Amino acid sequence: xxxxxxxxxxxxxxxxxxxxxxxxxxxxxxxxxxxxxxxxxxxxxxxxxxxxxxxxxxxxxxxxxxxxxxxxxxxxxxxxxxxxxxxxxxxxxxxxxxxxxxxxxxxxxxxxxxxxxxxxxxxxxxxxxxxxxxxxxxxxxxxxxxxxxxxxxxxxxxxxxxxxxxxxxxxxxxxxxxxxxxxxxxxxxxxxxxxxxxxxxxxxxxxxxxxxxxxxxxxxxxxxxxxxxxxxxxxxxxxxxxxxxxxxxxxxxxxxxxxxxxxxxxxxxxxxxxxxxxxxxxxxxxxxxxxxxxxxxxxxxxxxxx
Amino acid sequence: xxxxxxxxxxxxxxxxxxxxxxxxxxxxxxxxxxxxxxxxxxxxxxxxxxxxxxxxxxxxxxxxxxxxxxxxxxxxxxxxxxxxxxxxxxxxxxxxxxxxxxxxxxxxxxxxxxxx
Numbered sequence: 001x002x003x004x005x006x007x008x009x010x011x012x013x014x015x016x017x018x019x020x021x022x023x024x025x026x027x028x029x030x031x032x033x034x035x036x037x038x039x040x041x042x043x044x045x046x047x048x049x050x051x052x053x054x055x056x057x058x059x060x061x062x063x064x065x066x067x068x069x070x071x072x073x074x075x076x077x078x079x080x081x082x083x084x085x086x087x088x089x090x091x092x093x094x095x096x097x098x099x100x101x102x103x104x105x106x107x108x109x110x111x112x113x114x115x116x117x118x119x120x121x122x123x124x125x126x127x128x129x130x131x132x133x134x135x136x137x138x139x140x141x142x143x144x145x146x147x148x149x150x151x152x153x154x155x156x157x158x159x160x161x162x163x164x165x166x167x168x169x170x171x172x173x174x175x176x177x178x179x180x181x182x183x184x185x186x187x188x189x190x191x192x193x194x195x196x197x198x199x200x201x202x203x204x205x206x207x208x209x210x211x212x213x214x215x216x217x218x219x220x221x222x223x224x225x226x227x228x229x230x231x232x233x234x235x236x237x238x239x240x241x242x243x244x245x246x247x248x249x250x251x252x253x254x255x256x257x258x259x260x261x262x263x264x265x266x267x268x269x270x271x272x273x274x275x276x277x278x279x280x281x282x283x284x285x286x287x288x289x290x291x292x293x294x295x296x297x298x299x300x301x302x303x304x305x306x
Numbered sequence: 307x308x309x310x311x312x313x314x315x316x317x318x319x320x321x322x323x324x325x326x327x328x329x330x331x332x333x334x335x336x337x338x339x340x341x342x343x344x345x346x347x348x349x350x351x352x353x354x355x356x357x358x359x360x361x362x363x364x365x366x367x368x369x370x371x372x373x374x375x376x377x378x379x380x381x382x383x384x385x386x387x388x389x390x391x392x393x394x395x396x397x398x399x400x401x402x403x404x405x406x407x408x409x410x411x412x413x414x415x416x417x418x419x420x421x422x
Contacts, residue, residue, distance in 0.1 A: 106375040
């Protein structure tokens with residue numbers, strides 16, 4: 001259970017004590033001696049837990065938790081308050097502001113460890129649930145929701161940094177016939193087998209998602225239109241030649257791919273890129289399937305891949 | 307469960323030893339904390355002489371939170387008393403008395419290596 005804990009307390013004595021008392025837990029400890037630098041560290045390292053002193057000069061613990069909880073980047077980080085024992089009002093306010101727990105100073109070593117362990121366990125479970133909500137249950141690939149998120153962020157980043165960005169939509173040819181002829185369980189197996197092939201054939205930095213039905217989407221960071229076309233062609237061939245897929249049906253499966261890219265010198269939008277890739281995919285389908293087609297223009301004009 | 311030993315020689319000086327003096331995990335840490343306490347006692351006295359109750363409150367607050375964790379619950383208890391009185395700062399003479407008591411306790415602490 002490797003975890004990162006951020007301790008924000010104005011007293012160095014407390015930092016030394018906490019570090020000592022948590023020895024043996026699989027944790028990395030970050031220290032901040034005031035609220036402001038604590039928030040900076042929380043942003044930088046996204047810890048799994050914050051141990052937060054209530055009373056500090058400058059920005060106090062309540063100010064810190066307010067900022068952490070009002071920022072999407074740090075909102076999910078659980079906070080345990082380190083409070084003096086008679087500060088009942090403070091404890092109540094702490095919970096109201098979103099703390100998960102509190103530990104009274106001076107703290108009992110085993111109590112501190114137990115509360116820290118419990119908070120980290122909950123955080124890890126929460127992380128797992130969040131990531132599962134972003135996964136497709138059948139294929140284990142990331143799902144449409146995750147794809148939408150990533151594409152939007154990548155488009156923003158590529159625009160800001162003037163970098164290229166590739167996008168491809170992939171669709172299994174004649175999938176309805178497979179379902180009709182062999183049944184839906186076989187269709188599911190094909191989807192799973194094709195997913196594995198796509199994962200293996202793409203580059204490490206490419207993101208393959210299940211877009212819906214028998215359609216997949218791929219986001220290719222720092223990739224031009226030409227390079228996206230090369231990767232797309234590699235995937236098309238890989239699926240076509242995959243023994244694990246053809247063994248299921250007794251014959252190979254083919255896919256059609258429509259792709260596009262955002263060129264570094266031209267701002268673009270996620271919806272527009274998806275539309276272009278979809279146009280190109282339509283062209284690939286109507287031109288006889290089992291091929292890659294590109295679309296570079298947002299106007300809907302499509303061009304044949306080199 | 308603070309071990310307190312009386313010196314055979316002179317007056318009111320009772321040594322204060324950490325509850326964790328024998329805890330090998332804590333030994334170095336306690337020694338470090340204990341070594342700094344006389345310095346804190348001096349600062350307490352200095353701030354009291356200047357009637358700087360805000361600084362006294364701050365120092366007492368930190369001692370309150372930390373001392374018990376290092377095995378000195380009586381110092382935490384005394385620091386709590388000082389913090390409370392310094393917040394109101396009404397009965398200044400009594401407050402001075404309590405600060406003296408706290409500073410005195412800080413000076414009477416001995417590290418794990420000197421405890422026997």
